[in-house]
Amino acid sequence: MTARITDVARAAGVSASTVSRALRGRPGVSDEVRDQIAAVAARLGYTASRSASSLASGRTFTIGVIAPYIGRWFFGTVLDAAEQVFSAAGYDVLLYNLGSPETRKRFFTKLPVRKRVDAVLSLLIPDEEEAAALRSLGVPLASTVGGAREGFTVVGIDDRVGAESAVRHLVNLGHRRIGMVSGASEPLHWTTPVDRRRAYLDVLADAGIAHDPALEADGDYTVEGGERAMTELLVVSRPPTAVFAQSDEMAMGALRALRRHRLKVPDDVSIVGFDDHELSDVIGLTTVAQPVAGQGAEAARLLLQQLDEPEAGTPGHVQMPIRFVLRDTTAPPAPRGPQ
Amino acid sequence: MTARITDVARAAGVSASTVSRALRGRPGVSDEVRDQIAAVAARLGYTASRSASSLASGRTFTIGVIAPYIGRWFFGTVLDAAEQVFSAAGYDVLLYNLGSPETRKRFFTKLPVRKRVDAVLSLLIPDEEEAAALRSLGVPLASTVGGAREGFTVVGIDDRVGAESAVRHLVNLGHRRIGMVSGASEPLHWTTPVDRRRAYLDVLADAGIAHDPALEADGDYTVEGGERAMTELLVVSRPPTAVFAQSDEMAMGALRALRRHRLKVPDDVSIVGFDDHELSDVIGLTTVAQPVAGQGAEAARLLLQQLDEPEAGTPGHVQMPIRFVLRDTTAPPAPRGPQ
DNA sequence: TGTTGTTGCGCAAGCGTTTGCGTTCATATT
DNA sequence: AATATGAACGCAAACGCTTGCGCAACAACA
Incomplete structure (x- = not known):
């Protein structure tokens, strides 16, 4: 059906081994022969069978x-x-x-x-x-x-540092009742939710703000979950004036919940997200950007x-830079509210 | 290193062919032997090499x-x-x-x-x-x-039908100056932009509205492009009161441009998109949903x-259903505007 | 002229499966 | 009792490539 290496070899008047070496740039083939083989291979539309070559070489590419x-x-x-x-x-x-x-x-x-x-x-x-x-x-x-x-x-x-900057931003604006929309770590075994929560707690403690468990809600890292979580936060006795969402998608869900409740952002409630989703810019969401x-x-x-370089030592751990991005969903708390 | 078929064969006291047949559910192996081979294979953690089996069988899965x-x-x-x-x-x-x-x-x-x-x-x-x-x-x-x-x-x-419903919705609301944010067909060779534009023109003609080329702008099917396109549409002598964006992402860009120009949606300008992007619901974008x-x-x-069934006849052409979704970005034109 | 190196290439043995065919053996058929 | 039938299994030949090794041929050196 399609050309095999022996077809190319025959057409070029050489052996299959030479074709193999020539086409893969291996030494042991003169430039002249190599060029001719390349020409023949192109003419026949030859491509080496991946199954065969990986079986033979052990590499799969x-x-x-x-x-x-x-x-x-x-x-x-x-x-x-x-x-x-x-x-x-x-x-x-x-x-x-x-x-x-x-x-x-x-x-x-x-x-x-x-x-x-x-x-x-x-x-x-x-x-x-x-x-x-x-x-x-x-x-x-x-x-x-x-x-x-x-x-x-x-x-x-560094999830800790990123989340810290988000929460600290809210503290600096004067917020004291700061909620968080988070997600579970368990099914996925990732440390992200844990680290971001740790940062949230640290910054609050650092600012002398008592932690109120009622201000935390699970948003499952989805838009819908974020909406649910924000709704939960709005029905506690003293709702938050600002919310840190652990992801932009949850933040977007939170924004939606607020809109449904006829609450203005950032006038009534401030929201800060995390990730810098491609649409966060469109929405004007304040967030922490990661590459x-x-x-x-x-x-x-x-x-x-x-x-x-197979033997180049043990694998490393690379930290990519993050960046706080101020947009339109955060502002100082409304003066009329308590505290 | 890892177990091969011959290892399993030896351990089970049969030939490699039998192992192959047994593991793939092929006939010619007694149930008793098949079970035993399965057990041995599981014990050895055997998985057939894909390269080898596809080389031999011609199928790659x-x-x-x-x-x-x-x-x-x-x-x-x-x-x-x-x-x-x-x-x-x-x-x-x-x-x-x-x-x-x-x-x-x-x-x-x-x-x-x-x-x-x-x-x-x-x-x-x-x-x-x-x-x-x-x-x-x-x-x-x-x-x-x-x-x-x-x-x-x-x-x-059916892109025609979908786009028609979007534009007709705007016409039904009373809009006469209806713009469109589209995208080029060329580099991708797809007919979608062409069909959706055709529908736009048809509905306008049907409603007795003269087509104004100045109300069309290219949004490249991206958010940024949509923003650029909308900005272009806002600087023509008589800007549109409603815009059909050929995709939700372009519609989102358009919304952003409008926000930047301090124009209210849908009070000043109506926007309808296409696709029902996962975030369109969050944003409240009126659109045409496709599965x-x-x-x-x-x-x-x-x-x-x-x-x-290799010989089951020639391939078909399946049309999936679409659905118009009314949300918050469309309304009748402001009465104060001309026409 | 003889030795040593180098370069260019072919031979043939794999790589680990799948599968057509042949063999064996138990069972059914006459 | 002799033969046909079929199921269960093994043998060995592919599948199409890579690669270690060997062998020319030729250049370079002493």
């Missing part, structure tokens, strides 16, 4: 990428950036969308990437057992998103580097 | 998915849904992100999926040459997003179906 919810902006953007780096380097990307617990479990038990990839990039935090399964693949591993595991190169941000695409690209680069 | 801008909500959502269908059926997904012209060209000239995938799902419209390249792979092909090619199963929506995830899932299913 494929990277496995595992991610939850690739439809969400954050993961989609990270994936986009990583894919570009990989494909520019000649690697293909095998994508595994591990949103639900079932798909996740299936992936880690069957481990379909075994012997199929040269490296794995994880956009989720594996638990210890899952991490062990990945390590058993014997390939370089990297992950983005907070929460390191042994054997993984990880690139992320989302940048993290994907950097993680991909580090992985390729490990592939190039 | 992999689907190639090509898409532009996977970081964007639309494509990310389609991809997410398609991946779930594929992986549930035991197929892996090879992802190619063809955003830029260079990556796109590289993909179609090198055609890295040759002999690597059992089918291809395209989230972009190939031009005739690219379509021919894909057909040369000799595998089932499908595409989402408007614009069919010979040999492709396509699932999409985005649904299209990805459906296209994936049709592709799997073609793989199951």
